[in-house]
Amino acid sequence: MPTYTMRVFRGDPGGGEFKDYRVETGEGMVVLDVIHRIQATEAPDLACRWNCKAGKCGSCSAEINGKPRLMCMTRMNLFEEGETISVAPIRTFPLIRDLVTDVSYNYEKAKQVPPLRLKPPDPDGKYRMMQEDVDRAQEFHKCIECFLCQDVCHVIRDHEEHKPKFAGPRFFIKIAGLAMHPLDTVDRTKWVGTHAGVGLCNITKCCTEVCPEHIHITDNGIIPMKERMADNVDPVVWLLRKFRGAKGKQPA
Amino acid sequence: MIREVLKDQRGHVRAAARPPIAAAHLRKDAWWALPLTTFVVLTAFIIYSTWAALQNAHYYVAPYLSPFYSPCISKSCVHSTFGYGLPDMTFPVIGVLSPAFLILWGPGLFRLTCYYYRKAYYRSFWLAPAACAVRDVKGGYSGETRFPLIVQNFHRYAWYVAVIFIVLLTWDALLAFRFPDPRGGTQFGIGIGTLVMWINVIFLAGYTFSCHSCRHVCGGHVDVFSKTPARSSLWHVLTRLNEKHPTFAWLSLFSVGLTDLYIRLVSMGIIRDLRIL
Ligand code: SF4
Ligand code: SF4
Ligand code: FES
Ligand code: FES
Numbered sequence: 001m002p003t004y005t006m007r008v009f010r011g012d013p014g015g016g017e018f019k020d021y022r023v024e025t026g027e028g029m030v031v032l033d034v035i036h037r038i039q040a041t042e043a044p045d046l047a048c049r050w051n052c053k054a055g056k057c058g059s060c061s062a063e064i065n066g067k068p069r070l071m072c073m074t075r076m077n078l079f080e081e082g083e084t085i086s087v088a089p090i091r092t093f094p095l096i097r098d099l100v101t102d103v104s105y106n107y108e109k110a111k112q113v114p115p116l117r118l119k120p121p122d123p124d125g126k127y128r129m130m131q132e133d134v135d136r137a138q139e140f141h142k143c144i145e146c147f148l149c150q151d152v153c154h155v156i157r158d159h160e161e162h163k164p165k166f167a168g169p170r171f172f173i174k175i176a177g178l179a180m181h182p183l184d185t186v187d188r189t190k191w192v193g194t195h196a197g198v199g200l201c202n203i204t205k206c207c208t209e210v211c212p213e214h215i216h217i218t219d220n221g222i223i224p225m226k227e228r229m230a231d232n233v234d235p236v237v238w239l240l241r242k243f244r245g246a247k248g249k250q251p252a
Numbered sequence: 253m254i255r256e257v258l259k260d261q262r263g264h265v266r267a268a269a270r271p272p273i274a275a276a277h278l279r280k281d282a283w284w285a286l287p288l289t290t291f292v293v294l295t296a297f298i299i300y301s302t303w304a305a306l307q308n309a310h311y312y313v314a315p316y317l318s319p320f321y322s323p324c325i326s327k328s329c330v331h332s333t334f335g336y337g338l339p340d341m342t343f344p345v346i347g348v349l350s351p352a353f354l355i356l357w358g359p360g361l362f363r364l365t366c367y368y369y370r371k372a373y374y375r376s377f378w379l380a381p382a383a384c385a386v387r388d389v390k391g392g393y394s395g396e397t398r399f400p401l402i403v404q405n406f407h408r409y410a411w412y413v414a415v416i417f418i419v420l421l422t423w424d425a426l427l428a429f430r431f432p433d434p435r436g437g438t439q440f441g442i443g444i445g446t447l448v449m450w451i452n453v454i455f456l457a458g459y460t461f462s463c464h465s466c467r468h469v470c471g472g473h474v475d476v477f478s479k480t481p482a483r484s485s486l487w488h489v490l491t492r493l494n495e496k497h498p499t500f501a502w503l504s505l506f507s508v509g510l511t512d513l514y515i516r517l518v519s520m521g522i523i524r525d526l527r528i529l
Contacts, residue, residue, distance in 0.1 A: 013269040066278030066385055086278050088271065095271040130478035154381040155395065158388040182476040199402070200395035202374045203367055206384035219464070219494065223367055227468035230405050236412075237473070 001026055004076065005084040006034055008046065012097045018086065019043075025076045031087065032060050032071035035099070047098035055212055058146030062099050063088040068148040068210045090151035106147050109167045112195065113174055114252040117185045133182035139220060140177040142213040143170060149207035149217060155200045167196035169207035173221035179228060187249035189228045195252075198225055276387035283383035287376035294373065297509055301356070304512050308350035311512070313519035314432045316445040318512040319452060320352050323420045359508075362414040365407040367464045368501045408465035418457050425449040431527075442529040448514050452507040459500035462493040 002025050007018045021038045032050055039046050051057035053072045060071040065079075065086055079085055093101040121127050149169040150156070156163050167175070175196060179188050192198045203226075207217045215221075231237045277283075304311075304320055311318035312329075321329070329351065363369050374380050379389040396404050428449045431441035460466070471487025474480050517523045 009271060009273065011272060013272070016272050063278060063385065065280045068385055086280075088273060088278060091271050091273060094269055101271070130476075132477050132484065133475075136477075152384050154388050155393070157385075158381070159393045162393070180475055182478075184475070197395075197397075199397035199405075200393075202370065202378075202380065202395050202401075204371050204374050204381060206381065209384050223464045224468060224472055226405060227408070227465060227472060230408055230465075231473060233406075234408060237469075 002076070002081040004034070004079065004082065006038060007084055007086040008035070008038065008043075008099070009086075009088045010043075010046065010098050011095070013095050016095075016098075018088075020084070029076045030072050031062075031064055031069075031074040031076065031085070034076060035071060035087065047096070047100045049100050056144055058144035061090050061146045061148050061151065063090060063151075068152045070146060070148070070212050073212055090147070092151045092153070092157045093147075103147050103150075105163060106145070106150055106168070106170065109171050110174075112167070113171055113178070114186050114188060114191060116178055116181060116183075117250075118183050119185050127183060129182045136220070137177035137180050139215055140173040142215055143173065144213060145170065146212060148210045148212065152206040152210045153201075154204070154206065155197075155202075162197065162200055165195075165197045166200050167198075169201070169217045169222065171196060172198060172201070172225060173215060173217050176221040176225050179225065185249055187251045189225070189232055191252035192225050193229055198222065198229070277383075277385055279383070279386060283386055287379070287382045290372050290376035293505075294376065297505055300509055301512075304516065305350055305352035305356055307516075308352070310516045310519040311352075313445075313515060313525070315428050315430050315438075316443075316449060316515045316518070316525075317424045317427070318515045319421055319424070319449075319456075319508050320356060320512050322355065322417075322424050325351055325354055358410070358413045359417055362407075362410040362460075363501075363505075365404050365410050366501065367407065368498050370404060372501075407463075408469060411460070411463050411465045411469075414460045414463075418453070418460050421449075421453045421456060425453045440529075441527055443525045443527045445514060445518060445525045447528075448511050452504070452511040455500060455504040455507040458493070458496070459504040461490065462495075462497040462500050464494065464497070466490060467494045 004023055004025060006021045006023050008021060010016055010019045021042055023034050023037055025034060025037075030053075032048075032053060035046065035048050039048075048060070048062075048071070050060040050072060052059070055070055055073040058070075061068065062071050063069070063086075064071065064074050066088075068090060071087070087099065089095055089099045089101045090103075093103050093105060096102050118127065147170060153168055155166050156168060172192070175188055175192050178184055178186070179192075201222055203218055203222060205218045208215070208219070211217055301320065304318070311321040317324075375382055380393060381388050394401075396402055425446070428446040429440055429442065430438040431443070433439040467487065467490040470490055471477075471480070471483040474483050474487070477484035477487070514523075518525045
């Protein structure tokens with residue numbers, strides 16, 4: 001059976017270091033299995049967060065060989081036999097212990113997103129939407145809130161000072177999904193700039209690169225929001241809106 | 253809640269500190285290869301196109317016109333098709349520089365503000381970030397919130413201009429079928445140069461119409477697709493095309509440079525243009 005050296009971060013906010021563990025792996029094992037094996041054999045106090053082991057709960061986010069990934073979806077046969085593999089906590093958020101970080105920043109950001117405000121219902125009191133009207137936003141609903149995109153985003157990863165004013169890619173797609181909602185009445189185009197800091201994003205696409213759900217965060221969420229902001233200063237759009245009638249959305 | 257429980261169990265207040273890991277990154281792969289390649293290719297293109305634009309010569313050999321010098325906007329332009337009735341540009345600066353600089357700002361700005369190229373040069377020139385999960389080189393960062401980078405948000409104006417260039421370059425490619433007849437006048441023909449010019453215009457059109465601004469302006473702005481079937485269909489087509497935008501960005505960069513080079517070499521007599529028809 002192939003053996004690897006797992007270089008796992010151990011520590012708490014007071015300090016820490018990488019510790020090496022030699023682990024023998026079996027057929028089909030993933031990094032999370034190896035972490036569990038370390039817990040079972042050498043380090044029962046090694047802290048890690050996980051739930052589903054199926055890439056669906058978004059709990060086991062870590063940085064494996066420096067790349068933000070889900071531990072449960074990273075197969076060991078991705079690595080060369082005998083390789084030293086580093087496993088670190090996601091570095092953008094405060095450390096609790098070992099591989100566990102405090103991701104409450106994201107929950108705070110979630111609370112700030114202006115919620116859906118529905119149009120009045122049809123005369124029979126029902127709401128109707130066509131499938132083709134919601135197809136576009138469906139992609140964003142695949143999000144498992146693993147926050148790997150938030151972790152990798154250099155705006156907050158490398159510039160802590162932007163955290164208060166930057167919502168991050170996970171919430172840009174949430175905002176985009178609401179903005180594209182066929183029944184919504186809130187205009188989020190100004191808000192996304194002033195309160196969510198979309199202007200800080202330089203569309204370098206790392207969020208898209210790491211998303212385990214393969215959501216096109218930048219192309220289908222962030223860029224369309226930047227374009228919707230540009231609509232507000234485009235005289236051609238202004239003229240067309242005058243001609244066709246305004247969209248009737250109220251600013252957030 | 254969780255915060256409180258954890259705090260109590262551990263008996264100490266958790267500091268809001270990040271994992272104490274000093275390394276700028278822990279990546280082991282060749283993450284630097286892509287930004288380095290991008291840097292080299294883009295720098296080479298900038299050097300070549302600036303040099304070619306400064307030449308003000310060898311940009312036309314009947315019936316081919318280099319895309320760097322189209323459209324003809326000066327009386328002194330050697331490309332006679334468009335040359336009549338135009339002013340003689342003799343502004344001090346323009347007189348010194350070549351008319352190519354009056355043209356290249358359009359496509360230049362289009363590429364400079366392109367969402368894809370922004371990604372490419374922010375990574376390879378700005379190193380913000382050079383690669384994912386690799387620390388930004390510079391400390392301060394304001395993204396695209398301040399001048400000059402805030403201007404990137406006006407990319408769609410550059411797109412409007414770029415569409416005009418596609419019309420002009422298509423016209424040039426059509427003229428590339430009209431060869432001078434030794435008996436006087438012109439005759440229909442196809443040369444390697446004709447094909448080169450058509451490939452270039454197809455790649456450039458692919459690049460221009462796969463643009464994110466184009467996708468937005470043509471349909472992406474709509475919230476209720478079922479009420480706008482034409483824009484909805486257009487958006488779906490442009491979305492497929494948009495997925496190929498990076499490919500077209502590179503193909504058209506090479507094709508535009510190589511088309512100029514081909515016409516330049518033929519015009520200088522270094523290579524001969526083969527007539528197919
Ligand atoms: S594309 Fe924007 S939001 Fe996504 S990681 Fe890059 S800077 Fe952050
Ligand atoms: S968008 Fe993707 S990377 Fe970001 S939290 Fe959702 S699933 Fe994770
Ligand atoms: S354990 Fe649920 S996503 Fe990995
Ligand atoms: S040309 Fe690249 S996004 Fe517009």
